[in-house]
Amino acid sequence: MTSSDLLAGIPRPFLAPRQVLVGDGAAAEAGTALAAWSVPAGAVGVIADSAVAEFGIAEPLLQGLEAAGYRTHLFALPVGEPTLAAAQDALDFLRSMGPKAVVGIGGGSAMDVAKIAALAATTDKPVADFLGIDPEAEPGLPLVLVPTTSGTGAEVTRISMLADEQGRKVICSHPLLVPLLAVLDPELVVGLPPAVTAATGMDAMAHAVEAFLSRNRSPLSAQASLQAIRLLREWLPRAVARGSDMDARRATLYGAHQAGLALNAGVILGHSLAYTIANRKHLPHGVTCAIALPYCVAYNAGSELPGADDLALAITEGRSDSLDDAAVELRQLAERLGLPTSLADIGIPADEAREMAQECIHRYPRPANPRPFALDALTDLVAAMACGELPGSGLPGLQKNEGVNA
Structure with a gap:
């Protein structure tokens, strides 16, 4: 891809871990890698999802850390979305032992808690003091961050997402949340059930596509997006159909990682729509992203975005350079993976369309979205999403370069 805007030299940050361990059994080598970075022997706090702790998924990691001279102390998070209270408990746990390092192992929940707790652990401040942008x-x-799902990309992003006492999403976004070391071990994801594989895989696909569409993309994030899309497009259906296929497990894990690298450019309308869905139905984040993503692409299909043909070709596996066709392919992919593709499928009526559009504009604005949010256009888009009728760029309001009309 050689679009002029990507070669113009506009300064953009591109964040990545200092080191990434990749390959089957890599988790067992994390201790050796940590020591190589001159992290002294001593206590290490390991923050894990409850299932990871309960079913022994972390054992290769723990044994490798112990063999490298570290004393591991395991903190198992409660089941469910990570909360401010759980993050504070994890922080208190770390402070009680004075660890030399922190390891997060699990899905996005464990890694997000590990990130903010590690950042706060050298201070006397509560977790709440670290919320916000920078x-x-x-x-x-x-x-050290070790994913056990192939979706969030949290092992490379500058974001920690938590929930407050009312269940509302709160964020810490800071470059210091990007870890020293990320570990990609396909053996840790081979046991994921098909439904989890599908949902987390579509979460990664949403990260890759939306980050490419973001006006904050860079040449490096754009290339990471395209590589992630190609890997996920080819291998995600195979991983869902046959979880023991190690080639598929490797490819989806590496694709999710590439999508995480791209994600530091930010997400756009698709995630705003996904959050409005989640506020009405408590579904896995990847499921809400799978419903919203084709409509995000359709909304932006009429915008003048350099490189849009490259994006469409990656999504359609070379069949079309049209974003309208790419939107159709993304919905077909979700259907193939057994995921819902409309609001009707999950019990949200069409008469909530305008309220959801307003929520996107006021609660989840996305200045980096190629086409500005407009109330009428978004209302039409959500109404189409309600009944599962995927629009092209000819949807009323999408042809206009409208501003916000709240």
Whole structure:
């Protein structure tokens, strides 16, 4: 891809871990890698999802850390979305032992808690003081992140998402959340059930597609997006159909990682729509993203976005350079994976369309979206999503370069 805007030299940050361990059994080598970064022997706090702790998924990691001279102390998170209270409990746990490093292992929940707890652990401040965009912070404890799903990309992003006491999403976004070391071990994801594989895989696809469409993309994030899309497009259906296929497991894990690298450019309308869905139905994030993503692409299909043909060709596996066709393919992919593709499928009526559009504009604005949010256009889009009728760029309001009309 050689679109002029990507070669113009506009300064953009591109964040990545200092080191990534990749390959079957890589989790067992994390301790050796940590020592190589001059992290001294001593206590290490390991923050894990409850299922990871309960079913022994973390054992290769723990044994490798112990063999490298570290004493591991395991903190199992409660089941469910990560909360401020759980993150504070994890932080208190870390402070009680004075660890030399922090390890997060699991899905996005465990890694997000590990990120913010590691950042805060060298201070006397509560977790709540680190919420917001680029809060005042100094480097925290050395951090290792080990995903056990193929979707969130949290092992490479600058974001920690939590829930407050009312269940509302709150965020810490800071470059210091990107870890020293990320570990991609396909053996840790081979046991994922098909439904989880499908949902987390579509979460990764949404990250890759939306980050490419973002006006904050860079040449590096755009290339990471395209590589992620190609890997996920080819291998995700295979991983869902046959979880023991190690080639498929490797490819989807690496694709999700590439999508996470791209994600530092930010997401756009698809995630705004996904959040409005989640506020009405408590579904896995990847499921809400799978419903919203084709409509996000359709909404932006009429915008003048350099490189849009490259995106469409990656999504359609070379069959079309049209974003309208790409939107159709994304919906067909979700259907093939057994995921819902309309609001009707999950019990949200069409008469909520305008309220959901307003929510996107006021609660989840996306200045980096190629086409500005407009109330009438978004209402039409959500109404189409309600009945599962995927529009092209000819949907009323999409041809206009409208501003927000709240």
